[in-house]
Amino acid sequence: MKTLTRLLALPIACSALLAACGGDNNDAASTPSQSGYYASKTNYQPQQAASTYEATPAGFAPVYTELVARHSTRGLSGMKYDDAVLNMWTQAKADGALTALGDKLGPDVEKIMKANFLLGYGVAGISTAGYGNLTQVGINEHKQLATRLYSRLPTLFSSVGTRKIEIMNSGQDRAVDSSQFFANSLGSNGTLAANITPAGINRYQLYFHKLSATGDKVTDGSAINAQVLQASLDYQSFAAAKDATGYGTEVAAKIAAARATPEIKTAARVVLEKLFSKAFLDKIDAGTYKFSNNSTRSYTSDDGKFTNKLTGDGKTKILSSVDAAALIYELYIIAPGLKNETGVDFSPYMPSDQAKAFAYLQDIDDFYNKGPSATEYSGVTYTIAAGLLLDFFAEVDHIAAGDTTRAARLRFTHAEVMAPFTAIMGIPGASSSVPRAQTYGYDNNAWRGESVIPMTANVQWDIYRNANGTLLVRMLFNEKEVDFKKDCDSARNAPGSKYYSYTKLKACYYPAG
Structure with missing residues (x-):
């Protein structure tokens, strides 16, 4: 099992980070499913009832959960x-x-x-009233998401003991507020409030699309944060159509x-x-x-x-x-x-x-500026999510090593983080790029803002362990059981299962070393 130190040393380059960056190119194009055609401003709805989830394999019980979620429904960002x-x-x-x-x-x-x-x-x-704040619809979205998390994993939370439930955010008001509404809702169950611990702000994982060369300069020697910072600067040049490759101009x-x-x-x-x-x-x-x-x-x-x-x-x-x-x-x-x-x-x-x-x-x-973008762009829009993906694996590594200090890590962020994260993971429907010679359209790609980055969009990993210490991972995307990238099919616990062997899954995403 790789240690966290070795994981941090991995290069951020697409070819080294993932066996197949950009995910499964066999995603079937689909008609938007919600459809009032609200794109990324679609109000959140869970995409699967928990009662229809695959049964947990015999002998396994939940031992950990982690989440990254977009802030919930907000008003207009400004008087525009x-x-x-x-x-x-x-x-x-x-x-x-x-x-x-x-x-x-x-x-x-x-x-x-x-x-x-x-x-x-x-x-x-809500500390300061005005534009950009969460609406009542939004406040309820994260409260209800927390309630469903608790209901999904009752044995984990009922036996949490003194384990920590960490809350982390981007530092931006609506993500901070979303994290608090979520935490208050989760903490209202039993004595969980005593377990909830602020983990502070992490811009390298949760606001990586706007890192500053000066304000976010890496001072702790973290290799992955330094690589994410450089990837962020490259991404910002691309998004402003000022990159040396000319790809940003092409997208514009x-x-x-x-x-x-x-x-x-x-x-x-x-x-x-x-x-x-x-x-x-x-x-x-x-x-x-x-x-x-x-x-x-x-x-x-x-x-x-x-x-x-x-x-x-x-x-x-x-x-x-x-x-x-x-x-x-x-x-x-x-x-x-x-x-x-x-x-x-x-x-x-x-x-x-x-x-x-x-x-x-x-x-x-x-799609072009936050998501999978064009195949030939070397993952400029999603390699910035490498640190967040690495942290998801690192958290499970702690459990694998017997460190159960934390029962959960819950992260709150923005659409500009969720789109790259789902792309770098290769989640079907959220990760297929298009060739430069083509233009993204509803007839040739399944990516839709309303299904990939609606308000409160989230990815959750539930970790299960048996008496032998074997770990399984089940992923939910907007609360629907989904596959990891196609290359990782051999890591499934059984053919067609949504439960994956953690050891094999990690080897699939990080095959070198």
């Missing part, structure tokens, strides 16, 4: 889409250019805006081309002509009308004790019909998560066929 759309609507109203449906749009946008200005006010566990061109297709322009007009007159839309497309998030607005809570005043930065612009429809889509996908705060149903403004078209624009961006 809402303000720009409201400015456009205000001009249309002044022009008499609204349809009957369009007349309702402005008040609904303003309800969403007010809710975001005040989001989290008076909610225990693919995304721009997808946005510029006649189909997207037609979809935008279908959406907008239900709301505005054609003459008004023609003025936008001709450049006569331009709108942005440049307002100064203020909202006060109902009790009069909290006021939030903000000024937009003017960077979110409406310069075309496509821009306008894309921003309405942004409000459409955030609205379900704010249903408790607003009561707004935004679906009348975004018909299903057009929602699918704009979901694709989000998915192609996320």
Whole structure:
């Protein structure tokens, strides 16, 4: 069995880290399963009932569990889409250019805006109210995820004794808050609250997409953290289309081309002509009308004790019909998560066929910039997840070595971490890249934001041990039993089983040494 020290010495290069980076290329393309076409803003739902899970092999009992989860459903990240759309609507109203449906749009946008200005006010566990906070839907997502974790492994948690349940996060507010709501819910079972231990912030594992050469400089001699830092810098150059290879520029061109297709322009007009007159839309497309998030607005809570005043930065612009429809889509996908705060149903403004078209624009961006991306890109988008994957294995190594100090490690992070992590693991449906000569599409790849990185997206490993000390691993992806990468089929405990021999699984992912 490899020691943690030897694991840390492994190179981060794709060929050395995984036997087959990018996962199983035999994933079948599929139609989105949830489908309101909310892409990565899809509210979380577990994808399998625990009652249908494979029975635990005879003689084995749970001894450990670990998790990494995206923060739960949040509001808008800032006063951007809402303000720009409201400015456009205000001009249309002044022009008499609204349809009957369009007349309702402005008040609904303003309800969403007010809710975001005040989001989290008076909610225990939210320190600073406003944009970017978790919604009530989101708070419940992580509470319920914790409840199901406890219910799934009652023998582990009922016999936890003095073992630690570690909580780790990225340090960003919504991940911190998600971790606390989860921990409080888990801790409400029996005496578990006494076992829950903050493990602090780990940016190398849980915020690796934004590491800084200076602020995140490795000072403890950790080889894997140094490699993740360099991978992060390479990734950020790629994402900004400033990498020396030109791959980032190529991706930017693919995304721009997808946005510029006649189909997207037609979809935008279908959406907008239900709301505005054609003459008004023609003025936008001709450049006569331009709108942005440049307002100064203020909202006060109902009790009069909290006021939030903000000024937009003017960077979110409406310069075309496509821009306008894309921003309405942004409000459409955030609205379900704010249903408790607003009561707004935004679906009348975004018909299903057009929602699918704009979901694709989000998915192609996320696929290339966060997910499996193109085969020839050497894993630039997902090798940054190497430290997190390594930590999953290292935690099980402790159990294999007889160190049961921890009963669980629970990590809370972001979509920008979940997408690379599922890709580097080779999870079916989340990890197949496409050749550079092709362009990602719904007809040639199974990757979908709504199924890979919805709100509260999570990967969980449950570890089981028998009297001989043999360890088995069962993986859940969004609470559905899933396979590890295809190359590891020989590690299954039995043909077709979702339980894998830990020793063989580790040798499959780390074959060198």
